[in-house]
Amino acid sequence: MADVREAIFAFIAARNPGLPSGAVTGETSLVTSDALDSIGILDLMMHLGDRFGVEIDEDSFDLANFASVDTLAHFIDDRRSDV
Template structure:
C-alpha cells in the first residue's frame, strides 16, 4: 500500500506541473523541497483522501508540508492499516 500511495503522490505532483526530475520519494513538500504552497498541499491532501480514503485533519496539512513523500506515504499507509 505504501508504494501505491508514494507513486500516487509523485504522479499527482507531476500533474500539478512540478518538475518530474525534482519529485522523488525523498522530496519534502515544503520550502526545503519542492516548495508546494499551502493551496497545493491542501489539493494534494484532498486527492490523497479521495483516492485512498485516508483521513487527514486540516491542522495536519501543515505537518505534512514538512514531510517527505515517503514519510507521507508511510503515515497514510499506517492510518489505513489501523482503520
C-alpha cells in the same frame, strides 16, 4: 505504501507539468521544495484522503508529515491501515 508514493508523484507531476522528471524523489520535502505550494498541499491531502479512504483532520496537517514524500506516504499508509 508504493501505491501511495506513486499517487503523490503523479499528483505533483500533474500539478507541475514543467517539472523535470526525477526532480522530486522520496526524500524531497513537500514544505521547502517548489514541488507544491500551500494550496497544492491542501489539494494533495484531499486527493489522498479520497483516493485511499482515509480521514484527513487538522492533526494531519502537522508539518512533520510533509518532511518528505516518503514521510507523507508512510503517514497515509498508516492511516489506511487503521481503517
